[in-house]
Amino acid sequence: MTVKTIAVTVNNVERHVTVKADTTLLDVMRDELGLTGVRAGCRRGGCGSCSVMIDGALSFSCLTPAMRADGRTVETIEGVAASPSDLHPIQRAFIKHGSSQCGFCSSGMVMSAKALLDRTPKPTRDDVVEAISGNTCRCTGYASIVDAILEAADELSA
Amino acid sequence: MLAYETPGDVADALKLMGGAGAVVIAGGTTNFGDIAEEPHKYSVVVDITKLGLRKIARDGGVISIGAAATMADLLGDPDLATLHGAARAVGGPALRNAATVGGNIIYGGDLVAALLALGADVVVSRADGASTGPLSAFYDGDAAQPHLVTEVRIDTNKKGKFGFYKLARRRDNARSVVAAGVAQDTSGRVQIGLVGVAPRPVVVEGPAGLMDAPQSAAELRGALDAALAQWEPPTDSHATAAYRRRMAPVAVARAVAG
Numbered sequence: 001m002t003v004k005t006i007a008v009t010v011n012n013v014e015r016h017v018t019v020k021a022d023t024t025l026l027d028v029m030r031d032e033l034g035l036t037g038v039r040a041g042c043r044r045g046g047c048g049s050c051s052v053m054i055d056g057a058l059s060f061s062c063l064t065p066a067m068r069a070d071g072r073t074v075e076t077i078e079g080v081a082a083s084p085s086d087l088h089p090i091q092r093a094f095i096k097h098g099s100s101q102c103g104f105c106s107s108g109m110v111m112s113a114k115a116l117l118d119r120t121p122k123p124t125r126d127d128v129v130e131a132i133s134g135n136t137c138r139c140t141g142y143a144s145i146v147d148a149i150l151e152a153a154d155e156l157s158a
Numbered sequence: 159m160l161a162y163e164t165p166g167d168v169a170d171a172l173k174l175m176g177g178a179g180a181v182v183i184a185g186g187t188t189n190f191g192d193i194a195e196e197p198h199k200y201s202v203v204v205d206i207t208k209l210g211l212r213k214i215a216r217d218g219g220v221i222s223i224g225a226a227a228t229m230a231d232l233l234g235d236p237d238l239a240t241l242h243g244a245a246r247a248v249g250g251p252a253l254r255n256a257a258t259v260g261g262n263i264i265y266g267g268d269l270v271a272a273l274l275a276l277g278a279d280v281v282v283s284r285a286d287g288a289s290t291g292p293l294s295a296f297y298d299g300d301a302a303q304p305h306l307v308t309e310v311r312i313d314t315n316k317k318g319k320f321g322f323y324k325l326a327r328r329r330d331n332a333r334s335v336v337a338a339g340v341a342q343d344t345s346g347r348v349q350i351g352l353v354g355v356a357p358r359p360v361v362v363e364g365p366a367g368l369m370d371a372p373q374s375a376a377e378l379r380g381a382l383d384a385a386l387a388q389w390e391p392p393t394d395s396h397a398t399a400a401y402r403r404r405m406a407p408v409a410v411a412r413a414v415a416g
Contacts, residue, residue: 002159021162022197024190044191045253046331057230058252062194063186067162068205115251133330134250 006070010035011079019066026050026061028069029076037077037107041136048135051108052076058115060134077107080114089155090114093148101139108135113149121157125150160193161202167209168283168306174204175304176285182206182306184226185256187249188265211260211308214238219315225260225307229269232259240312240320244272244339247324250331260307263293266359268337272322273310274351274361275339281309297358318343319369323413325405327396335397338409342369350382354397355406356389364410372414378407 005018010033017032029038029052039049043062050062053075061074081087090113093099100106109132116123116131123131128149129142137145165171174180179201183190193200211226214235221237232238232245233254247268248257262269263280273293280293283306293310319342326332336354348364362385365373383403391402 001163002161004162020197021160021203022194024194027194043195045187045249048250048252048331051252057255059255060187060252063190063256065162065183065186065190065203065205067164068207112251130330131251134252136331 004067004070006066008069008071009073011075017066021065021067023066024062025052025054025059025064025066025069025074028066029061029074035076035078039104039107041104045134046136047105048108048112048132049105051111051135053111053115056118058112075111077110080110088114088152090117090149090152093152093155094145097144097148097151099140099145099148105135105137105139109137109145113152116149117153117156121153123150123153128153160197160200162205163202164205164208168288168308171204171206171209171306172283172285172304174202175306177202180204184258184261185228187253187257188261206260206306209308219313221312221314223259223310223312225258225263225309227259229254229257229259229262237314238312240276240314241269241272243322244269244324244337247322247334247337253331259310263296263307263310266297266353268324268334268353270359271324271337271351271353272320272339273312274359275322275341275349276312276320276351277316277341277349279311280307281311282306283308294361297360316343321369321413321416323409325409325412333396336402336405336409338406338413340364340368340410340413342367346370350410352386352406352409354402355386355391357392360386360389362386368414373411375407375411378410382407382410 003020017028029035041047041049045060045063052061055073090110112132112135128146163174181200182204184206211224213224215222229245229248232241278293279290280296281290321340324337325335334354339351342348346367348368350364351361353359391399393399
């Protein structure tokens with residue numbers, strides 16, 4: 001087949017999108033659904049800025065054929081906060097620690113942090129470093145990001 | 159317009175793969191970015207993730223790893239602890255949730271250094287049937303004929319010692335300069351699997367008893383240079399051939415040191 005209409009549940013809402021064989025899940029998120037918090041960086045799995053959760057597993061949306069998302073559940077950065085005024089503890093900790101400068105990597109960082117804390121509520125600093133090892137940040141030097149994730153872990157597991 | 163097919167069995171997959179412009183995709187981590195950028199180069203994407211190849215099975219100490227098992231699957235299996243260092247060397251968590259064992263074998267990734275050292279066997283399907291043989295021989299085979307790696311087997315009855323080291327420009331999420339796996343069996347025989355020292359992964363015999371009597375990179379260099387003399391390492395944006403040649407004994411020494 002060359003085109004297909006997929007049914008994908010994105011941030012708890014079922015969406016129907018017609019995609020081609022070469023359409024990436026990243027482009028569906030950004031161009032079809034307007035979820036531009038999912039960043040298009042290297043498009044090769046090298047920078048992590050396109051990270052989303054697919055059926056609960058951290059995934060690079062740039063390397064995921066949209067065809068393959070049919071019937072799956074996707075969570076993006078837009079689905080992490082309960083509302084713009086009620087941010088997730090990871091997001092609040094990022095603000096507090098200044099873990100974002102240009103902000104390009106932040107949504108991928110938050111998704112990687114969430115993937116970690118969903119499985120490992122009390123991570124070590126090494127666990128956090130490992131969890132964000134697929135995410136590239138060219139501004140912060142990472143330390144403030146690691147600090148924020150550790151503080152969010154404390155808050156979430158308290 | 160590019161087609162997307164998801165065959166349900168190996169025979170159908172091989173048939174599709176034999177067509178002009180066919181490109182195989184499993185985890186997609188190596189090639190889907192290229193496919194999405196230049197779809198006009200291909201005619202059909204053959205998605206091989208619905209062939210039932212994600213199983214990890216045990217039979218009397220022999221562990222059979224389905225080619226569609228991911229790096230994360232390996233890391234979640236305590237019986238495969240020997241491979242965990244190499245599996246963790248691949249990308250970051252998101253990449254490891256997608257990258258498959260079969261893809262790593264086809265593209266000669268870091269895991270292969272470990273698999274070669276451990277004397278893994280590989281099951282390969284072609285139009286005329288499936289065959290099982292040493293992974294080292296797979297790289298001598300005819301890559302032009304459509305073939306599908308379906309399984310890799312590790313014999314965990316072979317007790318011994320093992321080490322792995324990936325030398326890269328960054329600690330995490332970087333392509334390797336050189337990756338080395340070193341396995342010593344109970345008789346003291348040492349096999350060294352290497353990625354990055356040749357256009358393809360290679361396995362060479364190491365000094366007997368190396369895991370019990372570690373040698374420095376300087377001490378290993380002469381024998382390793384001789385064993386690899388027939389090969390020209392790749393030059394790319396990560397390292398030159400000369401640097402890779404120079405780093406090979408360093409990676410081996412560090413794999414031994416653990």
